[in-house]
Amino acid sequence: MSEPLLTVDHLGKRFGGIVATDDLSLSVAPGELHAVIGPNGAGKTTLIAQLSGQLTPDTGRIHFAGSDITTLPMYRRSALGLARSFQITSLFLDLSVLDNVALAVQAHAGHSFRFWRDARSEPELRDPARAALTRAGLRDRAELPASLLSHGEHRQLELAMALAGSPRMLLLDEPMAGLGPEESARMVEMLRALKGELTILLVEHDMEAVFALADRITVLVYGSAIASGNPAEIRANAAVREAYLGEAEATHV
Amino acid sequence: MTAQLTPRNIAIFVLLAALVLLPLYTGLSGNRFMLTLFTRIVILALAAVSLNLMLGYGGMMSFGHAAYLGIGGYAVGILAHEGIASGFVQWPAALAASALFALVIGALSLRTRGVYFIMITFAFAQMAYYICAGIARYGGDDGLTIYKRSEFVAPVNLSNKVQFYYICLALLLAAIYLVWRLVNSRFGMVIQGARSNDVRMRAIGFPTYRYKLVCFVVAGTLCGLSGALLANHNDFVSPSIMYWTRSGDLIIMVVLGGMGTLFGPVFGAVALLVFEELLPTLIKLLGTPMFGEQAARASEYWQIVMGPLLLLVVLFARGGIDGLLRKLSKERA
Numbered sequence: 001m002s003e004p005l006l007t008v009d010h011l012g013k014r015f016g017g018i019v020a021t022d023d024l025s026l027s028v029a030p031g032e033l034h035a036v037i038g039p040n041g042a043g044k045t046t047l048i049a050q051l052s053g054q055l056t057p058d059t060g061r062i063h064f065a066g067s068d069i070t071t072l073p074m075y076r077r078s079a080l081g082l083a084r085s086f087q088i089t090s091l092f093l094d095l096s097v098l099d100n101v102a103l104a105v106q107a108h109a110g111h112s113f114r115f116w117r118d119a120r121s122e123p124e125l126r127d128p129a130r131a132a133l134t135r136a137g138l139r140d141r142a143e144l145p146a147s148l149l150s151h152g153e154h155r156q157l158e159l160a161m162a163l164a165g166s167p168r169m170l171l172l173d174e175p176m177a178g179l180g181p182e183e184s185a186r187m188v189e190m191l192r193a194l195k196g197e198l199t200i201l202l203v204e205h206d207m208e209a210v211f212a213l214a215d216r217i218t219v220l221v222y223g224s225a226i227a228s229g230n231p232a233e234i235r236a237n238a239a240v241r242e243a244y245l246g247e248a249e250a251t252h253v
Numbered sequence: 254m255t256a257q258l259t260p261r262n263i264a265i266f267v268l269l270a271a272l273v274l275l276p277l278y279t280g281l282s283g284n285r286f287m288l289t290l291f292t293r294i295v296i297l298a299l300a301a302v303s304l305n306l307m308l309g310y311g312g313m314m315s316f317g318h319a320a321y322l323g324i325g326g327y328a329v330g331i332l333a334h335e336g337i338a339s340g341f342v343q344w345p346a347a348l349a350a351s352a353l354f355a356l357v358i359g360a361l362s363l364r365t366r367g368v369y370f371i372m373i374t375f376a377f378a379q380m381a382y383y384i385c386a387g388i389a390r391y392g393g394d395d396g397l398t399i400y401k402r403s404e405f406v407a408p409v410n411l412s413n414k415v416q417f418y419y420i421c422l423a424l425l426l427a428a429i430y431l432v433w434r435l436v437n438s439r440f441g442m443v444i445q446g447a448r449s450n451d452v453r454m455r456a457i458g459f460p461t462y463r464y465k466l467v468c469f470v471v472a473g474t475l476c477g478l479s480g481a482l483l484a485n486h487n488d489f490v491s492p493s494i495m496y497w498t499r500s501g502d503l504i505i506m507v508v509l510g511g512m513g514t515l516f517g518p519v520f521g522a523v524a525l526l527v528f529e530e531l532l533p534t535l536i537k538l539l540g541t542p543m544f545g546e547q548a549a550r551a552s553e554y555w556q557i558v559m560g561p562l563l564l565l566v567v568l569f570a571r572g573g574i575d576g577l578l579r580k581l582s583k584e585r586a
Contacts, residue, residue: 052456054452054456073455073460074455074456074458075457075459075460078456078457078458079458083457084456086453090450090452090453090456091450092446092449092450092453093449093450094449095445095446099442102442103446103454103457103459104457106439106443107457107458107459108458112439112440112443112459112464113440113467114438114439114440115434115435115440115441116434116438117438117439118437119437119438119439119441119442120437122439125439161457165457165458
């Protein structure tokens with residue numbers, strides 16, 4: 001196996017008495033789609049927040065593409081090619097759909113201390129933005145205010161924005177959250193198309209989607225990894241069945 | 254952008270035409286008070302335009318914007334007092350002093366958010382107020398009379414009221430043009446993105462702090478220019494130029510006119526200040542037949558009418574005057 005793109009080493013994060021991340025280690029190889037699953041409160045979103053730089057871990061290191069990014073601020077990680085989508089849709093609702101993606105392109109086009117030229121007529125920003133919108137299936141929504149899109153379309157827009165910076169790795173925080181079955185299926189197809197081209201770390205509740213997409217799965221319980229392996233191994237793992245899948249089936253059925 | 258004949262564009266055109274032609278009217282009618290009033294309106298509109306850049310486009314709710322009026326005004330007043338009357342020294346000094354003040358205040362206050370940001374900008378402005386009130390050499394509380402307006406080379410003469418009015422108007426229009434270029438540039442997109450969703454901006458790779466700081470400094474500098482004009486207009490500068498209610502007035506102008514719109518602050522400044530002038534007379538005129546003497550006394554409390562009117566705008570005309578005009582434009586189309 002080649003050198004991993006992302007390595008998480010003995011990561012720890014506590015909030016008062018609550019251990020959100022407990023001595024967690026995992027690695028993601030280039031091109032891999034690595035899913036992180038776990039019951040509610042297992043620390044999945046906290047993990048994503050630490051990977052993207054929104055939270056700083058108390059202990060442990062994070063390496064991305066050979067450099068230590070443990071204490072880098074969000075925007076520097078993003079500049080290195082680590083893009084994040086949000087679990088709770090986080091968009092620029094009062095700007096147009098195209099403006100949303102163009103901002104994501106602009107973030108990777110050097111500094112923005114350019115005060116005179118009309119940014120909305122710059123092909124360097126608009127063309128890649130339109131391309132990303134097309135890939136995310138939103139081409140004909142470009143001129144609408146982002147606030148007018150449906151929930152499913154917001155998810156697609158999130159994806160388009162993550163793609164717009166031509167990242168090396170995507171951190172996707174529950175991209176299927178709140179989607180209907182049809183929208184969910186469309187999102188799975190889109191992620192399948194991106195797989196291989198991009199390295200993806202996917203945090204997701206939708207088991208069907210996870211097992212359909214993931215190359216490797218890490219199972220989190222109370223902040224620590226109880227198992228890691230390919231989908232077949234995870235399905236067969238007794239500890240996982242007991243701690244998570246069994247419980248999930250019991251509550252879902 | 255093609256100009257369409259919407260009510261909004263017509264209103265902007267009428268407003269600008271009225272502002273340009275105003276000296277013609279006051280010259281013919283001999284109504285000098287009107288020229289003085291509108292010079293003041295144009296100058297404060299410039300301050301409102303500068304506040305709108307950071308508040309309307311950048312989402313930074315500064316409650317201390319009048320401080321820059323004071324700094325620009327005092328730069329002119331102090332230099333004049335010390336015998337330096339040249340506008341080529343006074344005005345750059347006013348701009349530089351406001352820029353520097355904005356840089357320091359911005360650098361500190363932009364580390365906070367929400368109510369804290371409002372309170373810290375407010376606190377710094379009050380500090381500037383008390384400092385100026387405390388300097389005995391420059392008049393302290395009583396202020397500083399400016400015996401000679403800023404001197405430029407002939408034929409520019411600020412003591413000529415019409416000429417001074419046109420200089421103020423030209424600077425206002427230049428400021429609006431500047432804001433228009435700024436907010437549509439890459440820089441402006443970052444500013445508006447940060448207003449909309451700052452966390453997301455940082456997540457996609459923008460160090461928003463420094464962009465907001467630049468915006469803060471540009472807005473402060475522009476307002477400093479307005480302060481230099483105001484001091485010349487009044488031939489006088491005192492701490493009251495930067496009292497906190499003045500900061501409030503500027504916010505009202507921006508909100509009343511329409512936040513984050515190019516001409517909104519101008520509409521707001523004209524509406525607020527003309528209203529301020531007319532309301533007492535109006536109350537007296539309408540009230541006297543009904544309440545007699547009482548109405549004359551009541552007219553002193555014109556703010557009692559002004560307050561609820563503002564409340565109505567905020568509650569029912571979101572987007573202010575510009576928002577109303579836009580709605581009209583849409584209904585027609």
